[in-house]
Amino acid sequence: MKGAILLVEDDAAIATVVRAALEDEGFAVDCSDSIAGRDRLLRTRVYAAMLTDVVLADGDGIASLSAVQAAHPHLPIIVLSAQNTLDTAIRAADISAFEYFPKPFDLEELVRAVVQAVGARNVAADPQGEGTHGALPLVGRSHAMQGVYRMIARVLRNDLTVLILGESGTGKELVAEAIHQFGHRKTGPFVAVNAAAIPHDLIESELFGHERGAFTGAHAQAIGKFEQANGGTLFLDEIGDMPAAAQTRLLRTLQSGRIRRVGGRHEIAVDVRILAATNRDLAPMIAAGTFREDLFYRLNVVPIELPPLRERVDDIAALTHHFLEQAAADGLPRRRIDDAAIRALEQRPWRGNVRELRNAAYRLALMARKDAIDADTVHAVLGRPEPAGTAPEASFAQAVEAWLRAAAPPDGTLYGAATAALERPLFSRVLERTGGNQVQAARMLGINRNTLRKRLTELGIDPDGAAARR
Numbered sequence: 001m002k003g004a005i006l007l008v009e010d011d012a013a014i015a016t017v018v019r020a021a022l023e024d025e026g027f028a029v030d031c032s033d034s035i036a037g038r039d040r041l042l043r044t045r046v047y048a049a050m051l052t053d054v055v056l057a058d059g060d061g062i063a064s065l066s067a068v069q070a071a072h073p074h075l076p077i078i079v080l081s082a083q084n085t086l087d088t089a090i091r092a093a094d095i096s097a098f099e100y101f102p103k104p105f106d107l108e109e110l111v112r113a114v115v116q117a118v119g120a121r122n123v124a125a126d127p128q129g130e131g132t133h134g135a136l137p138l139v140g141r142s143h144a145m146q147g148v149y150r151m152i153a154r155v156l157r158n159d160l161t162v163l164i165l166g167e168s169g170t171g172k173e174l175v176a177e178a179i180h181q182f183g184h185r186k187t188g189p190f191v192a193v194n195a196a197a198i199p200h201d202l203i204e205s206e207l208f209g210h211e212r213g214a215f216t217g218a219h220a221q222a223i224g225k226f227e228q229a230n231g232g233t234l235f236l237d238e239i240g241d242m243p244a245a246a247q248t249r250l251l252r253t254l255q256s257g258r259i260r261r262v263g264g265r266h267e268i269a270v271d272v273r274i275l276a277a278t279n280r281d282l283a284p285m286i287a288a289g290t291f292r293e294d295l296f297y298r299l300n301v302v303p304i305e306l307p308p309l310r311e312r313v314d315d316i317a318a319l320t321h322h323f324l325e326q327a328a329a330d331g332l333p334r335r336r337i338d339d340a341a342i343r344a345l346e347q348r349p350w351r352g353n354v355r356e357l358r359n360a361a362y363r364l365a366l367m368a369r370k371d372a373i374d375a376d377t378v379h380a381v382l383g384r385p386e387p388a389g390t391a392p393e394a395s396f397a398q399a400v401e402a403w404l405r406a407a408a409p410p411d412g413t414l415y416g417a418a419t420a421a422l423e424r425p426l427f428s429r430v431l432e433r434t435g436g437n438q439v440q441a442a443r444m445l446g447i448n449r450n451t452l453r454k455r456l457t458e459l460g461i462d463p464d465g466a467a468a469r470r
């Protein structure tokens with residue numbers, strides 16, 4: 001027998017399947033459906049781990065755990081919860097629960113976690129037991145967000161570097177703030193740097209500081225964001241926009257834990273937890289040599305991927321209510337919203353993700369003619385939704401179909417017209433990305449620079465004009 005497990009769960013069906021799975025694994029299992037029963041069992045047997053539900057008939061399974069932890073400091077605790085909010089994940093992390101499993105959970109994964117927890121029993125627990133958290137920032141209980149909350153909970157009590165990935169507007173910055181705010185560095189500073197918002201030649205001095213006279217205009221010594229974040233967290237947003245020299249310097253700092261101010265001679269030790277984020281796909285940038293692979297591995301210790309809003313339509317209602325509340329708190333008229341309007345919102349593509357939904361909710365609060373927002377108001381204020389996004393190949397195929405159906409194009413012109421139609425948006429978007437830099441654009445496209453230049457002239461695309469649209 002591998003040891004005894006205490007299972008505190010008032011849902012008989014869940015208790016039965018979990019018990020069977022653990023017994024199959026060779027554990028002895030005692031079950032209780034209440035806090036009182038749990039405490040009784042804890043007095044009679046030494047357990048290798050405890051699994052507990054949160055809401056129990058006689059109280060809150062997490063709130064009552066501090067006494068258990070005081071009496072059994074090395075007992076690994078796994079929290080099972082149907083209250084799938086970030087709050088539960090954070091409270092589980094606060095009591096140093098070994099793991100947090102939102103329901104419904106994967107049984108095999110749970111058994112694996114129990115085996116691991118029992119193996120790690122000798123690792124001393126680190127009870128922090130701090131109670132209140134203030135306002136919880138992340139709204140949404142969709143299955144997709146559960147994975148995000150679990151990952152957040154796992155990184156609160158350590159300093160692992162986290163790379164937050166996801167499309168623009170999915171809440172990456174909010175996740176970074178939550179990790180800081182609820183993590184063990186919360187009393188230290190949180191400093192955010194957006195690499196896309198700082199001119200390239202100033203990034204290094206912004207991050208690492210500079211000595212007086214380091215470059216023209218450096219009239220006085222300045223400390224950088226790394227030093228400002230000492231003892232706390234540094235959030236490097238839009239990391240994909242960081243120029244090569246700054247990437248190299250950043251890598252060196254991550255390796256050594258030390259910075260050197262621009263123009264400085266000494267290295268300074270810094271104690272900073274790094275969180276990074278990007279909405280770019282870094283893989284092609286690594287392949288093209290514009291993002292350092294070694295830096296990527298340093299940053300990507302724990303990846304947290306935020307799902308686009310279209311993959312968590314379940315969250316749209318809760319988010320909309322939340323933003324309408326926020327709008328009212330910001331002085332806009334207080335509005336209700338009916339179910340049909342929520343359905344209408346759920347059908348929109350939300351390419352701008354949660355940020356777009358937030359802006360839409362504010363617009364609705366402002367423009368609605370009645371107290372309650374209905375579907376007509378949604379259509380009137382936000383317009384009819386565009387058709388859902390189609391794959392580029394599909395839309396290109398549709399365009400070809402349309403040409404062929406239209407008056408037959410003169411012979412010998414179709415290939416030229418089709419390639420131009422493909423290349424025009426392709427080159428413009430890539431040039432926007434590279435800020436008009438044709439060398440980088442050619443590298444990204446995998447074509448010769450002269451070929452690109454020639455085609456741009458033929459197509460009448462002004463590379464700087466494309467970049468200016470950024």
Ligand SMILES: Nc1ncnc2c1ncn2[C@@H]1O[C@H](COP(=O)(O)OP(=O)(O)OP(=O)(O)O)[C@@H](O)[C@H]1O
Binds near residue numbers: 138140279
């Ligand atoms: N789960 C959420 N609950 C409540 N508000 C959210 C949530 N996700 C995002 N938001 C709100 O949506 C807006 C955009 O979020 P945020 O700035 O964190 O996105 P981002 O992914 O960092 O975007 P970008 O890549 O463009 O920087 C913010 O106003 C944020 O407060």
